[in-house]
Amino acid sequence: xxxxxxxxxxxxxxxxxxxxxxxxxxxxxTGFLGPNGAGKSTTMRMILGLDTPTAxxxxxxxxxxxxxxxxxxxxxxxxxxxxxxxxxxARNHLLSLAQLSGIPARxxxxxxxxxxxxxxxxxxxxxxxxxxxxxxxxxAALLGDPQVLLFDEPVNGLDPxxxxxxxxxxxxxxxEGRTVFVSSxxxxxxxxxxxxxxxxxxxxxxxxxxxxxxxxANSADFARVRTPDTEPALREKxxxxxxxxxxxxxPEPDGALRVMGLPLPQISELAHGADVxxxxxxxxxxxxxxxxxxxxxxxxxxxxxxxxxxGLMQQxxxxxxxxxxxxxxxxxxWYAPPAPQPGANPYLGGQGPAAxPAAxPAAAAxPAAxPAAxxxxxxxxxxx
Amino acid sequence: MxxxxxxxxTPAATYSSPIPVRKAHLGDALASEWTKIRxxxxxxxxxxVMAVLMLGIxxxxxxxxxxxxxxxxxxxxxxxxxxxxxxxxxxxxxLGVLTIASxxxxxxxxxxxxxxxSRSRVLTAKAIVYFLLVFTVTFVLTLVVxxxxxxxxxTGAAPTTEDWVRATxxxxxxxxxxxxxxxxxxxxxxxxxxxxxxxxxxxLLPLVMAMFMYAESLRTVQESLLExxxxxxxxxxxxxxxxxxxxxxxxxxxxxxxxxxVALGGAYAALNxxxx
Numbered sequence: 047x048x049x050x051x052x053x054x055x056x057x058x059x060x061x062x063x064x065x066x067x068x069x070x071x072x073x074x075x076t077g078f079l080g081p082n083g084a085g086k087s088t089t090m091r092m093i094l095g096l097d098t099p100t101a102x103x104x105x106x107x108x109x110x111x112x113x114x115x116x117x118x119x120x121x122x123x124x125x126x127x128x129x130x131x132x133x134x135x136a137r138n139h140l141l142s143l144a145q146l147s148g149i150p151a152r153x154x155x156x157x158x159x160x161x162x163x164x165x166x167x168x169x170x171x172x173x174x175x176x177x178x179x180x181x182x183x184x185x186a187a188l189l190g191d192p193q194v195l196l197f198d199e200p201v202n203g204l205d206p207x208x209x210x211x212x213x214x215x216x217x218x219x220x221x222e223g224r225t226v227f228v229s230s231x232x233x234x235x236x237x238x239x240x241x242x243x244x245x246x247x248x249x250x251x252x253x254x255x256x257x258x259x260x261x262x263a264n265s266a267d268f269a270r271v272r273t274p275d276t277e278p279a280l281r282e283k284x285x286x287x288x289x290x291x292x293x294x295x296x297p298e299p300d301g302a303l304r305v306m307g308l309p310l311p312q313i314s315e316l317a318h319g320a321d322v323x324x325x326x327x328x329x330x331x332x333x334x335x336x337x338x339x340x341x342x343x344x345x346x347x348x349x350x351x352x353x354x355x356x357g358l359m360q361q362x363x364x365x366x367x368x369x370x371x372x373x374x375x376x377x378x379x380w381y382a383p384p385a386p387q388p389g390a391n392p393y394l395g396g397q398g399p400a401a402x403p404a405a406x407p408a409a410a411a412x413p414a415a416x417p418a419a420x421x422x423x424x425x426x427x428x429x430x
Numbered sequence: 431m432x433x434x435x436x437x438x439x440t441p442a443a444t445y446s447s448p449i450p451v452r453k454a455h456l457g458d459a460l461a462s463e464w465t466k467i468r469x470x471x472x473x474x475x476x477x478x479v480m481a482v483l484m485l486g487i488x489x490x491x492x493x494x495x496x497x498x499x500x501x502x503x504x505x506x507x508x509x510x511x512x513x514x515x516x517x518x519x520x521x522x523x524x525l526g527v528l529t530i531a532s533x534x535x536x537x538x539x540x541x542x543x544x545x546x547x548s549r550s551r552v553l554t555a556k557a558i559v560y561f562l563l564v565f566t567v568t569f570v571l572t573l574v575v576x577x578x579x580x581x582x583x584x585t586g587a588a589p590t591t592e593d594w595v596r597a598t599x600x601x602x603x604x605x606x607x608x609x610x611x612x613x614x615x616x617x618x619x620x621x622x623x624x625x626x627x628x629x630x631x632x633x634l635l636p637l638v639m640a641m642f643m644y645a646e647s648l649r650t651v652q653e654s655l656l657e658x659x660x661x662x663x664x665x666x667x668x669x670x671x672x673x674x675x676x677x678x679x680x681x682x683x684x685x686x687x688x689x690x691x692v693a694l695g696g697a698y699a700a701l702n703x704x705x706x
Binding site for chain 1: 444445446447448449451452453454455458459461462463465466469470471472532533536537538540541542543544545546547548552703705706
């Protein structure tokens with residue numbers, strides 16, 4: 047079991063990980079999710095005693111990693127697939143690690159078979175593809191047949207078959223009673239692999255719950271209702287009828303209505319009762335990906351003012367800015383379920399009670415990306 | 431977030447490996463480092479170049495002197511090995527730095543320190559393996575070169591045992607310590623090119639600086655720079671009679687031992703306290 051308590055790591059003014067507390071239990075695959083630069087790898091390095099936490103502790107089986115007896119037999123880790131000397135053959139790489147850990151040399155050939163690299167075992171790892179490198183890293187993690195396994199982005203660079211293999215391997219390892227801790231920035235991957243999710247953003251804990259709970263808590267169903275464009279009055283009529291029946295109605299920029307809290311047949315009945323014709327009545331389910339994006343974007347929003355002051359913090363890595371929902375704006379169905387306060391939807395335009403259209407996203411966008419944000423904001427207005 | 435895992439049921443029996451667990455020790459780390467150093471090409475290349483340089487230059491010098499029929503009066507024959515060793519030591523410094531800095535360059539150091547959380551053990555194993563490797567290679571090469579030179583230059587005054595020991599054993603010790611110093615610097619600087627540059631600077635800079643110190647007031651500085659520069663100290667091991675001041679006899683070895691010990695101590699302290 048891995049247990050972190052108040053884990054904090056600062057690099058100068060920047061807190062890569064801040065006050066992170068979680069537990070990773072045996073017998074389950076625990077996904078560790080967060081956007082790039084959220085602090086996943088830093089946390090993994092602290093778990094392995096490679097980086098020293100600024101504050102807080104992290105233990106494996108009750109002890110810090112560096113004080114664990116026979117550590118490589120207890121814990122195996124894949125941190126970085128490229129962290130091998132390119133001039134050394136796969137077999138010699140694993141052999142040196144096996145010797146260092148006091149593991150019999152024949153175990154090397156076993157794990158090479160497990161990851162399917164036996165044919166290239168004597169080739170220099172410089173020529174390996176990223177996928178082969180990942181397999182070599184997984185082999186190194188499995189070498190000690192350990193009880194606790196850490197994988198940092200194990201599916202990066204793998205082909206679909208490889209991804210399936212990793213997925214099944216993780217599940218199998220967990221079923222054997224091991225602790226499996228897998229980091230990823232792909233929610234879709236984790237939804238298939240993990241039993242439990244720990245989500246961090248900007249180094250802080252956002253969510254710690256089982257995948258089932260995460261799904262029920264975050265995926266809101268809604269119906270999209272479209273009235274004839276030619277008669278705006280019908281829309282107002284239907285909107286008030288639905289609201290009166292207890293539904294939550296949010297107008298969408300292209301004139302459709304998003305209805306939550308009412309089943310489809312009831313919406314149809316209400317429309318019929320109000321004598322409103324419908325052009326569209328369709329069910330929609332927000333994906334976990336959308337829920338995850340909203341969650342992590344919330345973390346960005348939450349700390350954006352502090353960012354602007356710190357100067358260096360704003361863009362640790364490219365692609366760190368607001369989630370890439372922007373190109374999908376003109377299409378339908380791009381919406382994540384609305385954030386709790388309806389007024390915050392910037393696309394309400396004049397209809398929303400208190401919505402200066404551009405204000406919230408402009409504040410949220412990091413200052414380093416000003417050309418992107420205004421351009422995107424104009425799109426829905428054009429569409430209207 | 432309050433009660434995670436309430437649906438997990440009974441906590442599964444934790445896994446225990448069927449492979450017998452035994453405590454790893456320094457011997458395991460030595461075996462591992464030996465595997466590492468023998469399985470990369472840079473080892474073969476640098477040591478191969480070193481062998482070629484030492485043998486080639488050593489024999490060439492002896493043949494040239496022999497052909498010119500030059501008078502070696504006062505000069506011990508074994509001194510001819512000096513030039514080869516001086517150039518060969520560049521290879522030793524390069525490989526010493528690469529042995530540890532390449533692990534930082536590739537990120538392999540994280541894998542290594544995950545497999546062996548005792549960082550001192552890793553550095554100790556690296557130091558022992560590299561020191562013994564360089565010492566053995568240099569000792570064999572200096573012996574061969576010295577024997578060839580004595581055979582080619584059939585002069586009257588045969589070198590004494592003391593000369594032999596100093597020109598082979600002491601020189602090998604000095605070169606191996608130089609390699610260890612490079613390894614320590616590589617560990618401190620963690621960057622191959624940077625550490626190699628520093629090491630070459632350490633060898634050449636005192637000589638170059640001394641060249642430009644014409645001022646009378648700097649005379650003593652210039653002299654000590656010349657006397658304590660690494661090439662001069664290496665020369666002292668071959669020929670005791672040249673210098674009136676500065677290191678004498680085996681002193682260069684002890685000086686290098688002290689410097690290397692300090693650098694290695696710093697490397698241990700840094701490795702144990704730094705993030706990798």
